[in-house]
Amino acid sequence: MSGTQIVRRNLHDEIAVGLREMIVKGELRPGEKVPEAALCIRFGVSRTPMREAFKALAAEGLLTLVPNRGAVVARITREEVAELFPVMGALEGLAGELACARITEAKVARIRKLHEQMARFYERGEIAPYYRSNRAIHEAIFEAADNAVLSSIFQNLLTRTNSVRFAVKKSPARWAEAVADHEAMLAALEARDGPGLGRILREHMRHKIEMVIEALDARDAAERRRS
Amino acid sequence: MSGTQIVRRNLHDEIAVGLREMIVKGELRPGEKVPEAALCIRFGVSRTPMREAFKALAAEGLLTLVPNRGAVVARITREEVAELFPVMGALEGLAGELACARITEAKVARIRKLHEQMARFYERGEIAPYYRSNRAIHEAIFEAADNAVLSSIFQNLLTRTNSVRFAVKKSPARWAEAVADHEAMLAALEARDGPGLGRILREHMRHKIEMVIEALDARDAAERRRS
DNA sequence: AAAGTGAATAATGAATGCAAAATCGAGTCA
DNA sequence: TGACTCGATTTTGCATTCATTATTCACTTT
Numbered sequence A, B: 001m002s003g004t005q006i007v008r009r010n011l012h013d014e015i016a017v018g019l020r021e022m023i024v025k026g027e028l029r030p031g032e033k034v035p036e037a038a039l040c041i042r043f044g045v046s047r048t049p050m051r052e053a054f055k056a057l058a059a060e061g062l063l064t065l066v067p068n069r070g071a072v073v074a075r076i077t078r079e080e081v082a083e084l085f086p087v088m089g090a091l092e093g094l095a096g097e098l099a100c101a102r103i104t105e106a107k108v109a110r111i112r113k114l115h116e117q118m119a120r121f122y123e124r125g126e127i128a129p130y131y132r133s134n135r136a137i138h139e140a141i142f143e144a145a146d147n148a149v150l151s152s153i154f155q156n157l158l159t160r161t162n163s164v165r166f167a168v169k170k171s172p173a174r175w176a177e178a179v180a181d182h183e184a185m186l187a188a189l190e191a192r193d194g195p196g197l198g199r200i201l202r203e204h205m206r207h208k209i210e211m212v213i214e215a216l217d218a219r220d221a222a223e224r225r226r227s
Numbered sequence C: 001a002a003a004g005t006g007a008a009t010a011a012t013g014a015a016t017g018c019a020a021a022a023t024c025g026a027g028t029c030a
Numbered sequence D: 001t002g003a004c005t006c007g008a009t010t011t012t013g014c015a016t017t018c019a020t021t022a023t024t025c026a027c028t029t030t
Helices: A011-025 A036-043 A047-059 A078-102 A105-124 A127-145 A148-160 A162-166 A172-190 A194-226 B011-025 B036-043 B047-059 B078-102 B105-124 B127-145 B148-160 B162-166 B172-190 B194-226
Strands: A063-066 A070-073 B063-066 B070-073
Touching: A011 A036, A011 A047, A011 A148, A036 A047, A047 A063, A047 A070, A047 B047, A078 A127, A078 A148, A078 A172, A078 A194, A078 B078, A078 B148, A105 A127, A105 A172, A127 A148, A127 A172, A148 A162, A148 B078, A162 A194, A172 A194, B011 B036, B011 B047, B011 B148, B036 B047, B047 B063, B047 B070, B078 B127, B078 B148, B078 B172, B078 B194, B105 B127, B105 B172, B127 B148, B127 B172, B148 B162, B162 B194, B172 B194
Parallel strands: none
Antiparallel strands: A063 A070, B063 B070
């Protein structure tokens, strides 16, 4: 066996990866038309695999296909926010429960490290590094849960909600609340209290949705002022 | 406005509907190769929309695309069963909680009717009608939860697990257990006890997974005997 | 000037074409 | 008999073509 694995992939799959990245990075913005021809040139492919990728992303809920008018980046409505986040809460809650049942001592220790790091960034008010540690903790919980189906569905929902989650500007009170949630999470995890951790994660998600709604309200108010 | 709405749909979408139906009905069986050419003839379409439908169904987890070897109906492994069902449990649990918060008196009454009907079918040992009522109850809970995202993800998981769920032959003890679960569900729903209903539904799903594992064990044992 | 009209242009959706890869099968050899 | 070869055939992935549907924009009408 040679070390380098022969990765045989389909073009449409690689394009799908590229498009997902563009959506997450905001190069393609919600509601915007997806420029098929331009993307074909940019990726150096013909329309066939590009359009196949569109179908796949549409099935994932990232694009909306309008008959005879091509593809549009899916736009999240307030109603969908109200639907998506509780689902994410239930899933992350499950991840927490499974993690408590399966996690090793070493991984708990690693999460504690991440948590302490995150707390330091909070103290210093360093937002970007804070988010990085924060995300690492949530990812570590899913990793410990060891459920690929769960992770992939959750990841999909994260991607779909990317634009609205990113719109949030945490107030000091909200930020403190989030850190407090994380303290409780760590305690539950160290006590291997599955139901407890599940409850905290669902609660954490409920706080998140409130922040998102606040952000959407603020954004809409700003838009109304402009017009 | 005329009564007949002009439904403009994409070909690949209609094909996807048709393929999903074939998979659910067992016309295409897990592990089987999906005959592209034959399906093109059957649906009266060219390869392009057929292959687009394949990509969409693959994104849904219903098909597996093997590079240079076309599409295969996704086959559920025991490990995936162990991953999929807890996720379904968490989602149906959420549906129960939401339903308790939102359901109208009339809908509760309808579910009670369905439940009593189902109980009668159980008493008489009529399996097919029992399953019909059973499914109607679960669907009614999702309807009451009024969360389209939740419903569509759950529906997708139902489809993906179709083959293994269908393999289950309930023992009398298991059947009694299921009916008891349903009694508890109705009680929780009538009391609008969201957390309680959530717990019962997760428990109900845990029972389901045990039945599925039993069925898979039996199937594998039978297969081993044959070889 | 604003609203309407229709020809020219662009885009979309689906069928077809073509090169590369996989599969099949007759023939060969151990 | 069973494993192997290698050319023929089929299948697959992607590019290209073609018909249909939107969109644009110069032009008319009020």
